Amino acid sequence: MATVLPPPSKRQRLAAESRAREEEEERNHIPDSVGPVRLRFHDHASGEATGPPVYIELKDATLQNLETLSDSIDGREFALKRIPYKLFYQPLLTENEQAVPQILIRDGLYQSMLHSDRQSLASSTETEITIKRAPQAIFRVKAVTRCSSSISGHGSTILCMQFSPESSSRLLTGSGDATARIWDCDTGTPVTTLKGHTDWIFTVSWSPDNSMIATGSKDKTVRLWDPQGKPFGGPLTGHTKAVRNLSWEPYHAQQPGRPRLASCSQDGTVRIWDARGCRIDMVLSGHSASVTCVKWGGLGQIYTASQDKTIKVWDAAKGTLINTLQSHAHWVNHLALSTDFALRNAFRDPKFGGPKYESDRRIAAKRNFEDAARIGKKLVERLASASDDCTMYLWEPLTTTQPLGRMIGHQKVVNHVTFSPDGLYIASAGFDNHVKLWSATDGRFVRTLRGHVGAVYQCCFSADSRLLVSSSKDTTVKVWGVESGKLAEDLPGHQGEVFALDWSADGGRVASGGADKTVKLWSH
Numbered sequence: 001m002a003t004v005l006p007p008p009s010k011r012q013r014l015a016a017e018s019r020a021r022e023e024e025e026e027r028n029h030i031p032d033s034v035g036p037v038r039l040r041f042h043d044h045a046s047g048e049a050t051g052p053p054v055y056i057e058l059k060d061a062t063l064q065n066l067e068t069l070s071d072s073i074d075g076r077e078f079a080l081k082r083i084p085y086k087l088f089y090q091p092l093l094t095e096n097e098q099a100v101p102q103i104l105i106r107d108g109l110y111q112s113m114l115h116s117d118r119q120s121l122a123s124s125t126e127t128e129i130t131i132k133r134a135p136q137a138i139f140r141v142k143a144v145t146r147c148s149s150s151i152s153g154h155g156s157t158i159l160c161m162q163f164s165p166e167s168s169s170r171l172l173t174g175s176g177d178a179t180a181r182i183w184d185c186d187t188g189t190p191v192t193t194l195k196g197h198t199d200w201i202f203t204v205s206w207s208p209d210n211s212m213i214a215t216g217s218k219d220k221t222v223r224l225w226d227p228q229g230k231p232f233g234g235p236l237t238g239h240t241k242a243v244r245n246l247s248w249e250p251y252h253a254q255q256p257g258r259p260r261l262a263s264c265s266q267d268g269t270v271r272i273w274d275a276r277g278c279r280i281d282m283v284l285s286g287h288s289a290s291v292t293c294v295k296w297g298g299l300g301q302i303y304t305a306s307q308d309k310t311i312k313v314w315d316a317a318k319g320t321l322i323n324t325l326q327s328h329a330h331w332v333n334h335l336a337l338s339t340d341f342a343l344r345n346a347f348r349d350p351k352f353g354g355p356k357y358e359s360d361r362r363i364a365a366k367r368n369f370e371d372a373a374r375i376g377k378k379l380v381e382r383l384a385s386a387s388d389d390c391t392m393y394l395w396e397p398l399t400t401t402q403p404l405g406r407m408i409g410h411q412k413v414v415n416h417v418t419f420s421p422d423g424l425y426i427a428s429a430g431f432d433n434h435v436k437l438w439s440a441t442d443g444r445f446v447r448t449l450r451g452h453v454g455a456v457y458q459c460c461f462s463a464d465s466r467l468l469v470s471s472s473k474d475t476t477v478k479v480w481g482v483e484s485g486k487l488a489e490d491l492p493g494h495q496g497e498v499f500a501l502d503w504s505a506d507g508g509r510v511a512s513g514g515a516d517k518t519v520k521l522w523s524h
Contacts, residue, residue, distance in 0.1 A: 037061070037129055039109075041070055044088065044134035045423065045441070046376030050074075053128060061109035063087065070133055083135050086424070089113065090130040102132060104483065134424055137464035141507035143479045143488045144469070144522035148509075149188030150493070151519045153181055158513030160203050161500040165344055166210040168504030170227070171511050173519055174201030180215045182229055185509055185521055192229035197221065202244055207259055208251040208346035209361070212275060214261055216243030222263050224275055233278035241266035247296040249316070251346035252366035256358070262302055264291035270304050272319070282319040286312055293335045297381050298343055298369045303397065305332035311385055313397045323401050330388035334416050338382040338440060341421035341463070342372035345505050372423065382440065384426050386414035392428055394443040405443020409436055416458045420465040425482065427468055429456040435470045437482065447485040451478055457499050463507040471498035477512050477522065491522055 008016070039061075040053040051073040056065075070085055088102040089112045105112045109129070156176035163185075164170035170191070171183040180194040180201055199218035206213055212232060213225040221235040222243055242265060249260040260281060261273045270284040270291055289307035296302050301322065302314040311325040311332055337343070347364035348354040355361050373379040382404070383395040392407040392414055412431035419426055419440055426438040435449040435456055454473030461468050467488065468480045477498060479489040496515030503510050510522040 039129040039131055041073060042130055042132045044132040048376055058110050063105055063107060085133040086136055088132040090132060092127065134422065136422060139464060141462040141464045141467060142524040143467055144510045145489050145524055147493050147520050148523040149521040151183060151188055152517065153190050154517045156517060157515050158500050158517060158519065159200065161502050161511055161513055162204055162206055163502050163504040163511065164206050164210055165208060165346065165505055168506050168508040172204045172206060172213060173513055174204040174215055176200045180204055183519060188521065194225050194229050196223050196231060202242060203246050205246040205248060207248050214246050216246050216263055218242040236273050236278060238271055238280055239265040239267055245293050247294045249296050250298045250343045252362055252369055253298065262294045262296050264294040264304060266290040270294055284314050284319055286321055292333055295335050295337050297337055298339050298373060299379060299381050303335055303383055305335045305385060307331040323397055325395055325397060325401055327393050327403055328387040328389055332385050332387050334386045336384045336417045336419050338419045338423050339369060339372045340419060342368050384417045386417040386428060388413050390414060392417055407438050407443045409445055418459060418461060420461045421463060422465040427459045429459045429470060431455040435459050449480045449485060451487050458501040460501055460503045462503055463505060469501065469503055469510050471501040471512055473497045493520055
């Protein structure tokens, strides 16, 4: 029988903690030989310098002082004008060294530096330190902590859901019972049932201006409804197999009074519909297997993913093929755009609403999109793809057909991928029970979020990008801190697998649904 050591005594524990504190203080002690250091702030997305170099005593380079210095360079010395920034330290490079991932500054500059960089500063005062800054949301979203409503009504598994882009007061769900439902989230009651489909509803989508609802079904049709649930014309027919995904034309790109909708199907085609006229506009054919996902980008392109292992980029105006992206070795399950959050919100601000008039809305929608897509002086839309080959790729489809980065680490199928609203992170949900975070700049691995004990089906960022929520086969919903990588809230309550998940654009609520046929609303 193996000898079991006794647990350490209180005296031993206190001594170990004291030694750890002393080692930490010694490691972070700034030598007197290190004088002022020269640093320069750079934009995180473009890498361009945002101001002149400045000199600062290293002992004064705390996170708070660096944020104040960043604001003063921008002329935002007053608290009312401040924009919160996330600051990253870029490690120094010597000859024949590969690039080192940037490090988030949590306490101070010296504490974030590598040992080799500390030695370089001690020997030279002319070394310029690069600090990259990324703007953060001015508002903060609180983690959801409780189930505010548990609503029954569907007669079968809930397969998809989406909050209204207008507010968190309305939720749309689609189910295996061939119906979609609109729910009043303020009162926790059903508003209306959308009847017309004859088979499972795989996908639901609100239009960007909140004026229409689209549903796609296994019965091969797409149906349109008004926000009150009344049918808008008849079914849109043409697909010969189940409709898997829907995507609306971005609000700023729509012709006035003529919104368009893209639908993809297991028949290998993508159809573009005139939503007001309820007629087909064009058919995009080129895939040789089921099309699993479609995304309508803000720069005039449509992106489609297929079980033929390819991603295709189409011209949304002409319907012609621009590029085919080939790197995956198995089915491509899901796509995400770096501008998804801005396209969903269209002309709205997550906290302050949007303009009332059509002309002002179009201008605001275009401005919001360009703010989300701008890197330096260019508008760039990045694409992330998730596959059955257990990998993901990061693309800039309009620049090159080669991926910017290959994201490996999942041990099983990657089911879902999404960008954070601030464009810094990519989150992926896999059947290996893990959620993983990656850099949205180059695809570098950041951290793994461990806690689920079953396959993870979906994940979704909060509007301020500081929190992430995930849903799983283990019947739970979990909320994670993005920077800490720690579990913020564990939300049990479902009686079966949780397939569908969404976080409202205003950050107020999370909705989940799955095999127990119940919609659960979570709030703070």
